[in-house]
Amino acid sequence: SSSSFYERYHSLEDIYYWINRTAHDFPNTVKVILIGSSYEKRPLYVLKLSMNDNPNKKAMWLDCGIHAREWVSPAFCLWFVHYSLSFHQQNVDITNILDNMDVYILPVMNPDGYKYTWTTNRMWRKNRSISKSSGCFGADLNRNFDANWCTEGASSNPCSEIYCGAFPESEPESQAVANFLRSHKDSIQLYLTIHSYSQMLLFPYSYTLEESDNHNDLLEMAQEAAQKIRRYYRNIYRYGAGAKTIYLAPGGSDDWAYNLGIKYSFTFELQDRGRYGFLLPPSQISSACNEALLATKVIALKVLEKT
Numbered sequence: 270s271s272s273s274f275y276e277r278y279h280s281l282e283d284i285y286y287w288i289n290r291t292a293h294d295f296p297n298t299v300k301v302i303l304i305g306s307s308y309e310k311r312p313l314y315v316l317k318l319s320m321n322d323n324p325n326k327k328a329m330w331l332d333c334g335i336h337a338r339e340w341v342s343p344a345f346c347l348w349f350v351h352y353s354l355s356f357h358q359q360n361v362d363i364t365n366i367l368d369n370m371d372v373y374i375l376p377v378m379n380p381d382g383y384k385y386t387w388t389t390n391r392m393w394r395k396n397r398s399i400s401k402s403s404g405c406f407g408a409d410l411n412r413n414f415d416a417n418w419c420t421e422g423a424s425s426n427p428c429s430e431i432y433c434g435a436f437p438e439s440e441p442e443s444q445a446v447a448n449f450l451r452s453h454k455d456s457i458q459l460y461l462t463i464h465s466y467s468q469m470l471l472f473p474y475s476y477t478l479e480e481s482d483n484h485n486d487l488l489e490m491a492q493e494a495a496q497k498i499r500r501y502y503r504n505i506y507r508y509g510a511g512a513k514t515i516y517l518a519p520g521g522s523d524d525w526a527y528n529l530g531i532k533y534s535f536t537f538e539l540q541d542r543g544r545y546g547f548l549l550p551p552s553q554i555s556s557a558c559n560e561a562l563l564a565t566k567v568i569a570l571k572v573l574e575k576t
């Protein structure tokens with residue numbers, strides 16, 4: 270049954286097929302937008318979910334697969350699209366969200382890295398650009414954005430797992446996302462970026478211990494989401510500003526989107542807390558994605574209340 274499709278990890282080719290098949294099957298609500306290409310010239314496809322053409326609708330952004338080895342992340346983007354298309358008009362929460370917000374979904378932000386984890390090195394994190402001087406590959410796309418770029422919590426060593434790149438947006442993948450968000454910043458009110466693992470709901474800032482101006486709003490939203498996950502799924506998610514809750518991490522997509530003006534910006538770290546880590550078994554995809562879906566609903570509904 271189709272539910273088993275969404276409870277498995279899929280190769281990059283399968284995901285590209287799924288993207289085009291979904292747009293073909295739902296021509297009135299799903300559009301494919303090519304926002305750029307990866308270092309190895311693979312397409313960066315964004316799916317736009319739009320349930321109606323209300324003129325002054327706002328939007329939210331959801332990206333997955335920025336880090337190659339975090340396979341449950343793309344699994345959630347597919348899960349979210351399937352759930353939205355299957356339960357719009359049935360589930361009151363997703364109906365409320367989709368009636369009032371378009372959703373831009375980037376299922377695999379780092380296709381070269383994702384492919385590499387399927388063919389060569391399951392634990393690869395970065396993209397696959399090459400630094401001629403060092404002969405090492407890849408920049409950490411979540412350190413490559415123009416937000417306190419390459420300060421403490423990133424490395425200027427191209428062989429490091431947290432290499433910040435040659436300069437901000439030096440990588441085609443982060444440049445494509447930044448360009449799209451810049452050109453849609455007036456309509457996009459919520460930015461979500463999906464990672465694994467450690468079960469955390471994080472918000473700006475990660476590049477400094479300073480609090481963001483709407484820190485209390487963001488804290489309340491993350492807290493409510495974590496409390497709902499605890500109540501409905503009996504699972505524990507920590508929450509808070511990134512620098513304090515996980516570690517200092519400059520050049521992140523969430524901090525950059527926040528400073529661009531997208532004042533509701535979150536990084537989700539999905540299951541688990543280390544037992545399997547990045548190698549989360551497919552049998553846990555549904556629980557991980559249901560938890561992420563609940564957090565997404567709570568936060569998106571609160572954004573609609575507040576704006």
Ligand SMILES: NCCCCC[C@@H](C[SeH])C(=O)O
Nearest residue numbers: 411464475511518521522536
């Ligand atoms: N923008 C930084 C949010 C906090 C760190 C998130 C993790 C996900 Se693997 C990281 O990029 O190291």
Ligand SMILES: [Zn+2]
Nearest residue numbers: 336339464465
């Ligand atoms: Zn990550």
Ligand SMILES: [Zn+2]
Nearest residue numbers: 464465466538
């Ligand atoms: Zn992580």
